[in-house]
Amino acid sequence: MSVTIKDISKQVGVSYSTVAKALNNSPLVKEETKRKVVEAAASLGYRPNLAARSLVTKRTGLVGIVWPSVERAALSSLVTSIQRRLATKGLTALLSIHEPQEAIQTFERLRVDAILMFEESAFRMTAVDQLPTVPVLTIGTPLREHVPAVDMNRRAAIKLAVAKLVENGHTRIAYVGPYIDESMQQREKWIGYQEALQAAGIPLADELLLDSEGLQWQNGYHAAKRLLAMPERPTAVISGSYDLASGILRAFQGEGIAIPHDIAIVSYDHIPHMEQLDIPLSAVGVPEAKLADAVTATLLQAIEDASSLPTRTLLVPEYVHRESD
Structure with missing residues (x-):
């Protein structure tokens, strides 16, 4: 028999609703209680029912990433860093190497909470291509003038x-x-x-x-x-x-x-x-870590309230000296 939040509730000694809020990382639950709930869920082998959770929260916990190329090391490294940060926030990254419009359509069918695109993918979209109905963020030049972007100078x-x-x-x-x-x-x-x-x-x-x-x-x-x-x-x-x-x-x-x-x-x-x-x-x-932090924070903000996002976040470059100069 599968483990439910009732089993976690019984082991931790809190209500069903508190368990549900803790598993969704709600700020309404104390950190100590969250820790106990998460540990109990792990020890019991709890697996969340994503379909059921989405009906309650109106979210799937999924973020779609339109990936322009698997061949460039810099992009692969950055996507990995972003994925790891999203995971710590309880979000799952889905990657697509399809053409941008096809990837967007797939992500919308999967009811993702937000979509992340790189400038290289955004440029392959035409002016008549339909924009996603979910929040979208680009890394680099914005997909459209009003679409939020995190960019580097x-x-x-x-x-x-x-x-x-x-x-x-x-x-x-x-x-x-x-x-x-x-x-x-x-x-x-x-x-x-x-x-x-x-x-x-x-x-x-x-x-x-x-x-x-x-x-x-x-x-x-x-x-x-x-x-x-x-x-x-x-x-x-x-x-x-x-x-x-x-x-x-x-x-x-x-x-x-x-x-x-x-x-x-x-x-x-x-x-x-x-x-x-x-x-x-x-x-x-x-630095990759700073860029990944900024992208993750902006995605989380987009999921919470897309209307509150700045149109463009411009990050400041740094120099690091090693052995080549």
């Missing part, structure tokens, strides 16, 4: 990278990243690079601004090969993403380039993977 991040390299004596600094017409994220990085050079009084050398034509490690590898073929190589490189940086690093190591002695590297994407490479990479951007 990418222009400021690349400016910070240039400033740190100039501070270390570099003047021949390359930037590697895709220039995608539809992506404000990537254009902001290019603009930040150019503005930072201008601010430092360094003339822009067109050959040092490389369009990687993608964000995979292979794109970074081939861009690095182009840099190494130049008669006058750069003394420092800024990468537009972790995956690009891993490809750049692979190309440099294959040619016997000493990092940072021959060429220094600073990369966008402030994720833990950076310090796990053969040469730990210095990075700029919003």
Whole structure:
């Protein structure tokens, strides 16, 4: 016979309604009582009836995430961090790699409480595509003008990278990243690079601004090969993403380039993977933990009261020094 809240109520010595509130993490229940209820539920092997709970709370405890790519390490790492934080709040993340509109339709059939999208997925939606009927949050540029978004100041991040390299004596600094017409994220990085050079009084050398034509490690590898073929190589490189940086690093190591002695590297994407490479990479951007915290908090707020959300939450980038510069 399956365990019910009545069994938990009997073991803990509180009412049925208190058990139900505690399992739903209600602020009306004392933390000590919540702890006892949760421990009793675990020891008894209690499994909540999601269908029944949704009828009472009008929520399913599900959050749909439209995932643009399983191939990019930075996205995978961030999604994992967000999923872990949602789990601590009693929410389950559902991932979909389908086209955005198809993913949204699936999530709505499953009656998710909110939907999270990345800018890359949002851009694949057309102006006539129907918006979700549940709260939606984007990471990056908003899906629509009135749709809430958590974003990072990418222009400021690349400016910070240039400033740190100039501070270390570099003047021949390359930037590697895709220039995608539809992506404000990537254009902001290019603009930040150019503005930072201008601010430092360094003339822009067109050959040092490389369009990687993608964000995979292979794109970074081939861009690095182009840099190494130049008669006058750069003394420092800024990468537009972790995956690009891993490809750049692979190309440099294959040619016997000493990092940072021959060429220094600073990369966008402030994720833990950076310090796990053969040469730990210095990075700029919003630390993954802070970004995941902000996204999770905003999702929870959206579920409680979507009308109270700010249209845009812009996070401030940071620089971390490691061995690559």
